[in-house]
Amino acid sequence: MTGTDRTAKVATGKARATELTDVTHRPGRWLALSVLVLAVLLVAVDATVLGLATPFLSEDLEPSGTQLLWIGDIYSFVIAGLLVSMGSLGDRIGRKKLLLTGAVAFGAVSVINAYATSPEMMIVARALLGVAGATLMPATLALIRNIFHDPRERSLAIGIWGAAASAGAAVGPVVGGFLLEHFWWGSVFLINLPVMAVLVVVGVRLLPESKNPAPGPWDVASVVLSLVGIVGIVYAIKEAAAYGLRWDIAAAAVIGVVALTGFVRRQLRIRHPLLDMRLFRNRGFSGAVLADLLTIFGLSGLVFFLSQYLQLVQGRGPLEAGLAELPAAVGAVTAGLLAGRAARRFSVRLVVAGGLASVGLATAALVALTEHTGYPMLGAVLLVVGVGAGFSFTVTADVILSSVPKEQAGAASAVSETAYELGAALGIALLGSIVTGVYRGFPTPRDVPAGTADAAHESLGGAVEAAGTVPAHQAAELLAAARDAFVDGLSIAAGAGAAVLLAASVAAWFLLRGQKLADHTETPAAPPALPHRP
Numbered sequence: 175m176t177g178t179d180r181t182a183k184v185a186t187g188k189a190r191a192t193e194l195t196d197v198t199h200r201p202g203r204w205l206a207l208s209v210l211v212l213a214v215l216l217v218a219v220d221a222t223v224l225g226l227a228t229p230f231l232s233e234d235l236e237p238s239g240t241q242l243l244w245i246g247d248i249y250s251f252v253i254a255g256l257l258v259s260m261g262s263l264g265d266r267i268g269r270k271k272l273l274l275t276g277a278v279a280f281g282a283v284s285v286i287n288a289y290a291t292s293p294e295m296m297i298v299a300r301a302l303l304g305v306a307g308a309t310l311m312p313a314t315l316a317l318i319r320n321i322f323h324d325p326r327e328r329s330l331a332i333g334i335w336g337a338a339a340s341a342g343a344a345v346g347p348v349v350g351g352f353l354l355e356h357f358w359w360g361s362v363f364l365i366n367l368p369v370m371a372v373l374v375v376v377g378v379r380l381l382p383e384s385k386n387p388a389p390g391p392w393d394v395a396s397v398v399l400s401l402v403g404i405v406g407i408v409y410a411i412k413e414a415a416a417y418g419l420r421w422d423i424a425a426a427a428v429i430g431v432v433a434l435t436g437f438v439r440r441q442l443r444i445r446h447p448l449l450d451m452r453l454f455r456n457r458g459f460s461g462a463v464l465a466d467l468l469t470i471f472g473l474s475g476l477v478f479f480l481s482q483y484l485q486l487v488q489g490r491g492p493l494e495a496g497l498a499e500l501p502a503a504v505g506a507v508t509a510g511l512l513a514g515r516a517a518r519r520f521s522v523r524l525v526v527a528g529g530l531a532s533v534g535l536a537t538a539a540l541v542a543l544t545e546h547t548g549y550p551m552l553g554a555v556l557l558v559v560g561v562g563a564g565f566s567f568t569v570t571a572d573v574i575l576s577s578v579p580k581e582q583a584g585a586a587s588a589v590s591e592t593a594y595e596l597g598a599a600l601g602i603a604l605l606g607s608i609v610t611g612v613y614r615g616f617p618t619p620r621d622v623p624a625g626t627a628d629a630a631h632e633s634l635g636g637a638v639e640a641a642g643t644v645p646a647h648q649a650a651e652l653l654a655a656a657r658d659a660f661v662d663g664l665s666i667a668a669g670a671g672a673a674v675l676l677a678a679s680v681a682a683w684f685l686l687r688g689q690k691l692a693d694h695t696e697t698p699a700a701p702p703a704l705p706h707r708p
Contacts, residue, residue, distance in 0.1 A: 273310060353365070530682055
């Protein structure tokens with residue numbers, strides 16, 4: 175080899191290394207992450223603000239009890255049913271394209287929600303919002319997987335992503351409380367518009383496109399089976415907890431199980447599955463998904479009823495109650511940013527199992543809850559819960575994404591989000607049934623009319639309204655009995671939730687044994703070489 179050839183080869187090697195470094199460390203990757211954070215923040219806020227707006231919406235639209243339940247539940251039903259399908263669709267058509275299309279749809283449907291004029295219109299609008307929402311969360315995580323090739327940077331990016339979700343869930347009640355004190359209920363939907371506008375305008379310029387280069391066709395039969403299966407099971411769980419086991423609820427559960435069984439069998443049989451079931455053979459992937467499901471199961475029912483405790487038992491306003499829950503978000507944000515470093519310094523299973531154990535022990539402290547429990551104790555519990563959950567969720571998300579080829583990142587992200595939705599449904603249904611069962615057994619004070627007593631036994635909110643229809647001394651006795659029963663139910667549910675969380679900690683310790691976060695930067699596919707010219 176001549177000196178000229180050797181010099182040319184060295185120069186070519188340096189140029190190629192520089193090119194690969196530019197791809198690996200994409201200059202605008204952190205700005206691109208800010209766009210993804212906007213999407214996550216929006217979905218998290220939207221999931222929590224409706225609860226505060228429900229009383230105002232009910233007064234304006236006058237829905238029946240069944241319609242009100244569908245207004246509250248249809249959004250989560252549709253999201254849960256479509257997550258896997260939308261994650262797989264993003265792998266096929268491009269995650270950027272799916273995210274931006276979903277963002278535009280989310281903004282447009284938010285307007286329909288805000289100006290709904292009937293319960294039926296509101297139910298349809300909420301369902302459409304669920305369709306749009308299902309495109310956002312899997313696409314954001316999948317894009318992180320494909321934007322950040324350095325695993326340490328990716329861990330930090332996932333921590334920021336998780337912190338945004340936690341912050342959104344906490345900020346939702348605060349923002350909702352402020353808007354409802356100054357504007358009409360539709361304003362909680364219109365806040366989506368400016369955020370979506372920024373997301374789309376900036377995302378078009380900053381987000382890189384990524385997709386599976388050889389995805390195969392999108393199997394519509396699998397989409398239908400996934401939707402019917404998950405919605406059937408989630409619906410049956412929620413309805414059985416509220417009304418007991420009826421024939422129609424049992425039928426929904428059977429249909430759901432049959433559909434999901436058919437879905438799994440079809441994925442194992444067809445050449446281009448919607449979800450590659452072989453992913454679950456990876457112990458780290460399966461362990462992380464199970465840990466997420468059990469964690470949300472143990473926490474969601476408690477968090478759902480804690481807001482009622484702060485408002486209806488301790489008498490805080492919506493805004494004050496939202497602010498009272500902020501320590502959980504502060505803890506989750508802080509832990510999420512440190513989780514990747516902690517998992518590499520110690521171990522994945524120690525950080526996840528330790529985080530879950532701390533959440534379980536903090537939740538167990540709420541067994542001693544009373545009507546007059548001071549805020550320092552509540553605030554401390556919420557802070558520990560936030561820190562533990564922040565460590566656990568961030569590391570499990572990193573494990574899930576790192577366990578799969580980047581071409582399947584959308585489907586893997588969707589599995590993680592589906593576990594979250596199923597865990598939430600189970601937690602609210604099963605732990606909620608404990609609270610409701612204990613609550614409905616409280617003794618009615620003497621001389622309270624039967625109709626008033628029945629309304630009071632339906633829910634704590636019903637008891638507060640019913641108390642306004644009886645003399646003051648009866649109202650005080652009725653509210654005292656109702657609040658005591660609610661707190662007793664919440665304490666028992668906290669104990670059950672703590673047991674689930676501690677069991678999740680033990681499971682994570684064994685299932686994540688030997689699991690490590692990657693340390694070496696991935697090398698993206700090299701650009702094609704130029705043809706040799708003599």
